[in-house]
Amino acid sequence: MKGALTTVPIYKEWDIVGARQSGRNMAKDLGFSTVDQARIATAISELARNIYLYAGQGEVSFEEVQGDTPVGLKIIAKDNGPGIDQISKVLEDGYSTSGGLGAGLPGVKRLMDDFDIVSNENGTTVTVVMWLR
Amino acid sequence: MSSTRQNINNYKELLEQYINTMDEASLYQAEQYSKASIQHNVSPDKIIEEHYKALVELFPNLDERVKASFQFLIQTMISYSVNYQQTEELREKQLELKTEIDVAANMQNTLLSTDVPKVENIDIGAKSVPAKLMNGDYYHFVQDDEGNIGTAIADVIGKGIPAAFFMSMIKYAMESFPEDRMYPKIILELLNRVVERNVESGMFVTMFYGLYDINKHEFYYATAGHEPGFIYRSQIQAFEEIDAKGLLLGVKKDTKYNQYVTHIQQGDMIVLLTDGVTECRSGDRFIEREEVLEVIDQYKEQSAQNIVDNVYKYLERLQDFKLRDDFTLLILKRNS
Known part of the structure; x- marks a missing residue:
């Protein structure tokens, strides 16, 4: 199980549900409470929806990791879209409503323990982790 | 009432007390609990989570369908909280901006007088x-x-x-x-x-x-x-x-x-x-x-x-x- 990587491609809106399901299953297997599972699923929704709405296509991967606590769930959302010009802006609340790109990222940041984002003209990768307590 | 302070830290006890007595004192303590929660930045979904956990402990034989309904509610509230916080911060920012424009307007009055x-x-x-x-x-x-x-x-x-x-x-x-x-x-x-x-x-x-x-x-x-x-x-x-x-x-x-x-x-x-x-x-x-x-x-x-x-x-x-x-x-x- 450790190091196992599951990847869900995102092309259509329905794939968001698939990504949530895979993430929730993995969180459950790792021992996350049902509430944390629900948080993880919410974060996955936001990430996958960004891909679907603004990049058109991409993927969401799940990975078991070790670090701060014995185990955590890492979620990597990746797309080949146009990239985000000013990341600090999309991490501001409310930016999504005016600018489009990056809807829900501040929420994802709040839901998860670790948050990282890398973006350039070849696309955007958001990596988040929730640690099991 | 001397127990209010410690009780507000224990939602399960509060809930149990209320279920047994149905008294106004418990409801008053519930109010204290919610106030303390806001002070500590506890989101609504976390309170529902507390409620659900307490319910499962108090009633181990809880109907699975009721449990499922709580999962549903918690999921709904997590998403709601996330979006609510975003709107809330947006409002704060708006207020900030308005203050800044007020300052600019005052300055304009001075400049153009x-x-x-x-x-x-x-x-x-x-x-x-x-x-x-x-x-x-x-x-x-x-x-x-x-x-x-x-x-x-x-x-x-x-x-x-x-x-x-x-x-x-x-x-x-x-x-x-x-x-x-x-x-x-x-x-x-x-x-x-x-x-x-x-x-x-x-x-x-x-x-x-x-x-x-x-x-x-x-x-x-x-x-x-x-x-x-x-x-x-x-x-x-x-x-x-x-x-x-x-x-x-x-x-x-x-x-x-x-x-x-x-x-x-x-x-x-x-x-x-x-x-x-x-x-x-x-x-x-x-x-x-x-x-x-x-x-x-x-x-x-x-x-x-x-x-x-x-x-x-x-x-x-x-x-x-x-x-x-x-x-x-x-x-x-x-x-x-």
């Missing part, structure tokens, strides 16, 4: 009120060494902050001009150059510039596409429109302006305004320019300042106390 000259024989009134926080209208008075009065009234095409920035530029350009007798035509030509050079296309300003010779009572003027003003002629007891033509500032480099002159008799009154005065609407009806003149006529025996104040009050009321455009009205009255 102009003193109304006190001159024997000539009574001057001025009123300028922005529709929003920042004013896109502007008026300015200046007196040369002989006491002649220069007056400018201007309106930026557009409203709000960009218009306000623009006006500051115009004001400082005008202040850099020499103070000796400056004719309207020259002023507009100089300003046109400043605007044309410094402003991206699509930003225009209309301006009327007048110079009142206080000894000969000649009024020299030129216009850059500005809303025509009026002169009340006491001899015929009627208003006549100030006839002048000229291109807006900033449209074309090296624009030349025509200069006109008219004699002001005792009892005459010069009325200068922006389109916020004449194009105001009452319901879906645009008021006629004549209606403004009627109001002025009604108060013409009063001081110039009283007249402009009264016209403003009249139009404000007509528009249900919500200005749709910046309002600026100047009146120069020759008394003797």
Whole structure:
């Protein structure tokens, strides 16, 4: 199980549900409470929806990791879209409503323990982790 | 009640107490619990989670379907909290921005303030009120060494902050001009150059510039596409429109302006305004320019300042106390 990587491609809106399901299953297997599972699923929704709405296509991967606590769930959302010009802006609340790109990222940041984002003209990768307590 | 403080830390105990007693005291403690939760930034979904955990512990044989319904509620509330927080922060930011604009508006008032000259024989009134926080209208008075009065009234095409920035530029350009007798035509030509050079296309300003010779009572003027003003002629007891033509500032480099002159008799009154005065609407009806003149006529025996104040009050009321455009009205009255 450790190091196992599951990847869900995102092309259509329905794939968001698939990504949530895979993430929730993995969180459950790792021992996350049902509430944390629900948080993880919410974060996955936001990430996958960004891909679907603004990049058109991409993927969401799940990975078991070790670090701060014995185990955590890492979620990597990746797309080949146009990239985000000013990341600090999309991490501001409310930016999504005016600018489009990056809807829900501040929420994802709040839901998860670790948050990282890398973006350039070849696309955007958001990596988040929730640690099991 | 001494146990309130410790109890609020234990939702399960509180809940159990309530289920057993159904008393008001428990409900009061629930209120304390929710207050403490807000203080500690506990989101609504976390309270529901607490409730669910307590329920499962208190009733181990809870129907699976009820459990499932809680999962459903928790998921709904997590998503709700996330979005709610975002909206909340957006509201805070809006408030911050509004405060900043208030400061800018105050600063604008200071920057663009102009003193109304006190001159024997000539009574001057001025009123300028922005529709929003920042004013896109502007008026300015200046007196040369002989006491002649220069007056400018201007309106930026557009409203709000960009218009306000623009006006500051115009004001400082005008202040850099020499103070000796400056004719309207020259002023507009100089300003046109400043605007044309410094402003991206699509930003225009209309301006009327007048110079009142206080000894000969000649009024020299030129216009850059500005809303025509009026002169009340006491001899015929009627208003006549100030006839002048000229291109807006900033449209074309090296624009030349025509200069006109008219004699002001005792009892005459010069009325200068922006389109916020004449194009105001009452319901879906645009008021006629004549209606403004009627109001002025009604108060013409009063001081110039009283007249402009009264016209403003009249139009404000007509528009249900919500200005749709910046309002600026100047009146120069020759008394003797």
